[in-house]
Amino acid sequence: MYIAGVGLQPVTRKGNVNLASMGGAAIKAAISDAQIESSSVGALYVGNMLSGMLSSQQHLGALLSNAGGLGLVESATAEACCGSGGAALRWGYLAVTSGAHDTVIVAGVEHMTHVEVERATKGLATASDWTSEGGKGETFVSLNGAIMKEYMRRYNVKHSSFAPFAVTAHQNALTSAHSTLKINVTAESYEASRVITPPVQLLDASPICDGAAAVVLTSDRALALSSSKGTNRIIRIVGSAAATDQLAVNSRPDILKLRAVTRSVENALSSSRLSRKDIDVFELHDAYSIMACCSLEAAGFVPEGQGTQFAADGNLALSGRLPMATFGGLKARGHPVGATGVYQACEAHLQLTRRAGQNQVQGANTVMIQNIGGSGASVFTHVLSAEEQ
Amino acid sequence: MYIAGVGLQPVTRKGNVNLASMGGAAIKAAISDAQIESSSVGALYVGNMLSGMLSSQQHLGALLSNAGGLGLVESATAEACCGSGGAALRWGYLAVTSGAHDTVIVAGVEHMTHVEVERATKGLATASDWTSEGGKGETFVSLNGAIMKEYMRRYNVKHSSFAPFAVTAHQNALTSAHSTLKINVTAESYEASRVITPPVQLLDASPICDGAAAVVLTSDRALALSSSKGTNRIIRIVGSAAATDQLAVNSRPDILKLRAVTRSVENALSSSRLSRKDIDVFELHDAYSIMACCSLEAAGFVPEGQGTQFAADGNLALSGRLPMATFGGLKARGHPVGATGVYQACEAHLQLTRRAGQNQVQGANTVMIQNIGGSGASVFTHVLSAEEQ
Numbered sequence: 001m002y003i004a005g006v007g008l009q010p011v012t013r014k015g016n017v018n019l020a021s022m023g024g025a026a027i028k029a030a031i032s033d034a035q036i037e038s039s040s041v042g043a044l045y046v047g048n049m050l051s052g053m054l055s056s057q058q059h060l061g062a063l064l065s066n067a068g069g070l071g072l073v074e075s076a077t078a079e080a081c082c083g084s085g086g087a088a089l090r091w092g093y094l095a096v097t098s099g100a101h102d103t104v105i106v107a108g109v110e111h112m113t114h115v116e117v118e119r120a121t122k123g124l125a126t127a128s129d130w131t132s133e134g135g136k137g138e139t140f141v142s143l144n145g146a147i148m149k150e151y152m153r154r155y156n157v158k159h160s161s162f163a164p165f166a167v168t169a170h171q172n173a174l175t176s177a178h179s180t181l182k183i184n185v186t187a188e189s190y191e192a193s194r195v196i197t198p199p200v201q202l203l204d205a206s207p208i209c210d211g212a213a214a215v216v217l218t219s220d221r222a223l224a225l226s227s228s229k230g231t232n233r234i235i236r237i238v239g240s241a242a243a244t245d246q247l248a249v250n251s252r253p254d255i256l257k258l259r260a261v262t263r264s265v266e267n268a269l270s271s272s273r274l275s276r277k278d279i280d281v282f283e284l285h286d287a288y289s290i291m292a293c294c295s296l297e298a299a300g301f302v303p304e305g306q307g308t309q310f311a312a313d314g315n316l317a318l319s320g321r322l323p324m325a326t327f328g329g330l331k332a333r334g335h336p337v338g339a340t341g342v343y344q345a346c347e348a349h350l351q352l353t354r355r356a357g358q359n360q361v362q363g364a365n366t367v368m369i370q371n372i373g374g375s376g377a378s379v380f381t382h383v384l385s386a387e388e389q
Numbered sequence: 390m391y392i393a394g395v396g397l398q399p400v401t402r403k404g405n406v407n408l409a410s411m412g413g414a415a416i417k418a419a420i421s422d423a424q425i426e427s428s429s430v431g432a433l434y435v436g437n438m439l440s441g442m443l444s445s446q447q448h449l450g451a452l453l454s455n456a457g458g459l460g461l462v463e464s465a466t467a468e469a470c471c472g473s474g475g476a477a478l479r480w481g482y483l484a485v486t487s488g489a490h491d492t493v494i495v496a497g498v499e500h501m502t503h504v505e506v507e508r509a510t511k512g513l514a515t516a517s518d519w520t521s522e523g524g525k526g527e528t529f530v531s532l533n534g535a536i537m538k539e540y541m542r543r544y545n546v547k548h549s550s551f552a553p554f555a556v557t558a559h560q561n562a563l564t565s566a567h568s569t570l571k572i573n574v575t576a577e578s579y580e581a582s583r584v585i586t587p588p589v590q591l592l593d594a595s596p597i598c599d600g601a602a603a604v605v606l607t608s609d610r611a612l613a614l615s616s617s618k619g620t621n622r623i624i625r626i627v628g629s630a631a632a633t634d635q636l637a638v639n640s641r642p643d644i645l646k647l648r649a650v651t652r653s654v655e656n657a658l659s660s661s662r663l664s665r666k667d668i669d670v671f672e673l674h675d676a677y678s679i680m681a682c683c684s685l686e687a688a689g690f691v692p693e694g695q696g697t698q699f700a701a702d703g704n705l706a707l708s709g710r711l712p713m714a715t716f717g718g719l720k721a722r723g724h725p726v727g728a729t730g731v732y733q734a735c736e737a738h739l740q741l742t743r744r745a746g747q748n749q750v751q752g753a754n755t756v757m758i759q760n761i762g763g764s765g766a767s768v769f770t771h772v773l774s775a776e777e778q
Contacts, residue, residue, distance in 0.1 A: 062636040074631035076476040077468040087465040098487035242463035247451040
């Protein structure tokens with residue numbers, strides 16, 4: 001199972017784009033990058049969360065098959081809220097490994113900035129348990145705020161200690177062509193940013209934005225027909241897993257323990273026959289600083305309670321022990337929710353094929369990508385590895 | 390790849406149900422029917438179209454994993470509008486055939502009757518191409534009306550000729566416990582029913598309703614651990630395929646030719662190594678009389694223009710050559726959109742395990758089920774076959 005090519009549209013906050021044109025362009029770019037014919041594509045799986053609620057358009061499998069010029073292929077949409085892109089990647093992985101198709105496309109697309117912020121925020125809250133959370137006024141910000149508050153209390157950590165997550169992400173976005181928030185963020189500007197819902201401040205949160213990305217997946221058999229452009233390295237998906245926790249945050253035994261992260265990482269590593277020390281880059285789901293911190297810990301890369309110290313020690317930088325957000329992550333590349341998991345796959349591919357430019361992680365051979373739906377409820381983890389041809 | 394058990398909730402039009410309780414009950418019923426432990430389940434794929442728009446609740450993979458007591462399993466939602474249930478079944482099929490899981494559950498759930506009809510109708514129209522259809526006032530009724538009008542013109546067929554589709558479906562629903570429209574419909578009452586959008590009349594259309602259904606899929610390896618209750622017949626999914634047409638009806642070369650039906654039937658038969666003459670029952674997508682008629686023709690069971698005559702000759706009745714809607718179909722069992730494809734799988738299983746009661750098709754050994762998203766845009770076709778143990 002290989003990723004033969006990738007297509008990225010710039011993440012924007014302008015609103016003057018649309019689902020079909022963004023998604024179609026990403027698909028065509030991925031086909032071009034993989035150097036395949038569109039007629040060889042057997043299926044399209046689309047990650048999306050909000051198109052029905054914000055654009056009155058469901059059925060993106062059909063919409064984007066048409067826009068991408070894919071003919072009568074199989075198509076459908078995968079939804080797991082902010083984890084929809086990872087879910088679509090999982091579907092594509094299963095379709096190829098099952099032998100049903102030799103070549104499939106996985107796309108992710110989200111259009112959010114054409115509606116009022118309140119409407120987008122309400123749409124995002126449908127990722128929570130509506131009966132006990134969203135319908136009672138909870139939002140992603142308030143749910144992440146509750147987790148962050150408990151983390152700060154239990155481990156006696158200050159808000160300012162989370163700064164390195166945002167600083168690292170924004171630093172990397174400055175040199176990334178497709179990222180949207182190219183703002184130099186320092187520990188001081190992070191701490192001075194506006195409080196949204198205590199203790200969450202503006203620079204803890206990923207932005208509302210638009211985007212589309214796509215990858216071409218091919219079987220071993222189809223590999224001969226395609227090759228990653230400008231490189232002699234081929235990129236294999238060596239691990240794939242997903243897991244689910246209680247949807248309502250307060251229904252979990254411990255709100256700081258992201259059990260679905262732990263489970264999906266263990267299963268992804270087990271299916272890849274790799275261990276944590278083999279992972280050179282961890283593209284985690286930094287929708288909020290606290291989610292980045294808890295993910296690092298739940299994934300087993302850092303002991304509980306030590307996430308902020310691990311970040312403060314510079315481990316997450318491009319030259320660090322475990323780089324994250326190498327093109328800005330959700331925080332600064334942007335988080336077009338249903339597309340994010342596919343952006344992560346594209347970015348991992350760019351790293352592994354040595355096409356990351358100024359954002360290149362030197363010597364990266366294995367990347368873990370992780371996409372989360374809700375505040376830890378659905379988690380999709382994939383491991384990508386480079387092989388010399 | 391086997392269906393080891395099924396769970397059906399009664400289709401209702403009362404509104405006093407909810408997604409979690411309906412879906413959870415269907416999942417638990419399927420687990421019980423399959424006689425497996427819930428701990429053996431590796432994944433849950435949910436078919437749903439409208440929960441975000443009508444219930445402010447996305448993320449049904451997590452919601453129903455929790456409600457069904459499935460622990461930390463993989464979960465996600467599949468969406469292809471009215472074909473969402475078939476899409477979820479396809480995902481489950483790929484997950485098991487890939488070897489990723491030995492046992493998965495596919496559920497479908499839809500809650501529509503708690504909102505005003507206008508809101509449900511607008512929600513359904515997001516299955517169309519919003520830019521050229523839904524956003525310009527087209528609805529499912531008007532799109533099916535355009536197709537029906539052209540069919541009547543081209544083949545010189547009267548509206549009353551479509552009566553057998555509705556009469557057959559309603560006849561079968563009378564003796565089905567889980568079906569919602571238990572109304573005796575005659576050719577006369579069909580023709581006398583209220584005109585909605587000419588030429589579509591009330592008894593051409595499937596109702597807005599609520600429902601949930603689930604099936605347990607198991608690998609060959611897991612089969613030893615489960616067996617269909619009260620029967621010595623095991624049910625295998627022998628064919629699975631999907632295809633996509635242009636989303637906008639008027640963008641198709643010929644609006645009467647459902648190309649995605651043709652393509653998915655050909656691929657499903659090819660993967661099952663069966664031919665049309667092997668199919669004993671065709672559970673087709675009779676959301677509208679015209680859709681039933683065009684599906685029969687596009688699937689290759691009936692020559693073009695002869696669908697109504699085929700129906701008039703009694704071929705679609707329980708005792709006919711190719712029974713359809715054996716428990717009422719979309720027309721009279723009801724069409725809880727994202728759940729419909731899973732109801733079809735459950736009903737095929739009941740037929741093949743000889744548990745269909747008064748709705749039993751004698752001697753049925755192979756059933757084709759077909760679920761369509763939009764007016765022919767996304768089509769999911771599966772073939773189920775019984776084997777004596």
